[in-house]
Amino acid sequence: MREQVITREVIANPKTKYGNGPASTRHFITQRLTGAINVLFVGLLVFIVVRLAGHDRAEMVGLIGNGFVGIPLAVLLAIVTVHMRNGMRDTLEDYFSGRTYGLYMMLNTMFCLAVGLVGVVSILKLVFWG
Template identity: 35%
Template sequence: MSTSSRTPSGASMRTPRRKVAGLGSARSGTGHFWLQRVTALANIILVIIALPIVISMAGGGQEAVLSTLRHPLAALVLLLLLLSMTFHMRIGMQVVIEDYVHSEGTKVLALIGNTFFTIAVGAAGAFAILKISFGG
């Protein structure tokens, strides 16, 4: 700190905001917070809609499951649920990694792995639902 930012008595003239400037983003956590809450709400709504679909397939054979999943509305609901849940999972794991992994290199690798894993899970699930839905 330069001597010009101090008073003759030695007290700092820097404001509290100036003291923390450059130490990280203030407000970036708010977007994550709300995005996590919105995806949680979407998951609740989609689970409530998907539950009767899944229950109707319980106890049925493979043909009953395939017949149900070939209906466009059932496939759409399950696809939206899968994508919403994987996105919510990615956000939640990102917060855990950022909070509890302290080594920068490990943190970056974990965040990259988290993103690739959720994309792989979402893509594999979406592929399976779409393949069944289109009769493949």
């Protein structure tokens, strides 16, 4: 079988099946959905920042330790890290390919996972254990 040369025309033609359709669609929907949820949660984040302006650590622990504030904040952090991973994936796809892309994507995933886990566990610790 003859290997197809990838040109601009090949990529622009939807009949060539260039790329992974289901994965690309999932990525597109995930990026748009997490972006929309982030916009909705901005009100909560603004409330927390305004409420804590000029207060000390005890006030911060008291506000974030409230389940009605802390649990949505933990959900927001989880969604933001998913959105961050997808956004960085787009950038990595533009500049890297092959094994280098795989390595950087793995590092990106690990970084986002670490940020998400540390942040969510920290917030939940404040909510459930003060």
